[in-house]
Amino acid sequence: MKHLLILGPALLLVFLTACGSAPSDTATTETAATAETAATWTVGKMEPLYSANSQGYYRTTYREREGGNTVYAYDLITRVSFDTLEEEVLCHLPGCEHDTPDCVSYINIQTSDVILAQEDGSVLVYHAAFSDQSGQNMLESYQEILNDPARLEEAYPGEAGKAYVQDCIDMLQQPSYVDRISADGLTRERLVTLPEGVNPGLVCRDENALYGIVKEGVFEAATNIYGVRIGLDGQVDTFSIPDPDYTTLLGGWNGQLVLCHTRSPVDMNTMYLYGNYDGYYALIAQDTHDCWLYDPATGAVDKIRLPDQNVELWQVVGDQLLYNRKEAGRYTLCAYDLMTGEARALCEESNMGTDASPVQNLGGMPHFVVSYLNGSITTVELSTGLTWSQAELGEMAEEIPAGFYVNRPVCETADGNLLLELYSNSYRNPIYLMVPSPVTPEEDTADVSASLQAIQDYLQVTQDYEEAAEEPSS
């Protein structure tokens, strides 16, 4: 009977414990009201938009074609070989002079095409069509000139000029698309043509698709914001994101999209529409971000409020969410571990806001991000927070050609070298150097040890908590 008397308080305790064990302060799950249709696709291993593969690093280079007294500019896709550090045009068509749109690496100078390296050695070219009225106006203007021989000869003289205008018209008539250039530089094929008017800005990619965001309308007052998945099999899917007026895509993690949600105590968009620009820009300067993990298949959202109050989110690198902590005019670059929920400071600066662009590592997860420290470009190592200025990176090279300086680290090769990009005030095009990566195997090991220690600490805290919870009922 005595045992039965204990049962009542015990059940009450269980009930109260259940009531108290609400979701943690950092993450709550809810279903997004804006997810109208469940996605039929899944998020793969997401990564930023990288431009290097085992064969080299790819970029666009500026070229000029002469036509009478006028030069006509265009871009070519080039590859910097890791073996030779020489830059070559990614076109091996026999006899190609690489100065017309027939060249597989040719890009119209007025576009901002994104070059993405594939593991198989091929290259993807994403072309985003002009969204606004200016694109249509440009098209009409070029067409008028082309149809008026006198005006054409005056503004764009010679056959080269006519070809340039025609190329611009062709480009402006294209919707957004994804092309693939084969690894041997012999073919360029159209993989995907996006629907008319769907012109996303790319954010990230996985093995099978590219992901971006469409913002229709002007910058501050976009009326229609949604996500786009561009399948490399040609399938294009649009998807809604929760609270689209204040949310954008940051990347992906663990089968979910990582969204950056802007938080403000006032509806800033309405404030802008009221014409209260003082208030709008003051709030923009003070706003802060939350990380939302969004499952497009179910519409579920895990809202993560970071331990720091005023933050700007930058990037997802592996399990780490890189963000900036703003505190009384000081900025600290921090890493939040999405797996463990722990945050740590990497480096601090006081001059201007930091940034964090991951340096692609062809051997695995990135070791470095390019950030700003006291107004200068700085390379930050993610496990230790060690930093290298551009000059310090240059000192790693045996010799730097006179007049050149390190601009940034481009990527880390699979065999542990950093490819550095060097610019000069005298030359338009950069040169490239390879230096050993400053990450040592010991530092890698230290990183793993620190993670294991963190997990053990967490397990110990959990065990202590469980023991403490058992005490009253015993």
Added chain:
Amino acid sequence: MKRNRKRGWMLALCAAAIVPLAAIPLGWFALTDAAMVGQTHTQQTPYTSLVPTGDDYYLLRQLNTRVELAWRNYNGQMYSTEDGVEGMYFSGATYSGGMTYADADMQQYRDEVLQTLVDGGVLPQAWWDQVKEEIDYWAAPTYYSTDSLGFLRLKTYVGENSQTCLLNMEVDSRTGKVVALWISALQRHEIDPAVALPAWVELNELDGLGDWTVPTGTDYEQSGLYSENGQALMTCATGEDTFSSSGETRQFLSLQLGPYTKEVSG
């Protein structure tokens, strides 16, 4: 005598004929009453009680129209006939260069409107004293403009060529109701949204909507009051204003009433 009797018979005969005819309507009424009274009739559309909406309130109608037309305007549509919101919208000048220099009457109007907010329990006296002190200290000029829907904007700057805006107030010119107030001051003072916002609802005569609640689960949980019936959001917030002046960190107070159509969890 005989003639009179005959007339009497004729009258009686007529009466006998008329009285039943006169009773026909009574009979008809009795029959129809019997058919209608006490019978159960099913209604095609069920009764729904009248719930006030934002459209029932002039102020909210104006704000909805303003925001809708402003969206379209920003996206290149000067004239719109879509979705029941028709017209052309001109926002009116927002910077002192395009606004009208306010005379003493307009400055007095500004002060009276702000005093109404203080008296109504919306704006704490300390905030009003703070901004008034700075206005007086700088002899701060005030400018005004109106948009095409009749919203009056009053802005007070530190000086004639200054970009530091001490006050930006928007008032519906027909009703005199304040729909937005922005104050940038050197010192921050307390304001409790839980007190200020219900008072503002009452002052703007929007309490008839009957469902103003804290918008739980939104970014405005600490700063807002939301009406689902009115599809409207009021916010009250303070914070650091690092935009208005590069030389010093100022403090802001923001009061804003606007349309809000997103779903809010209870």
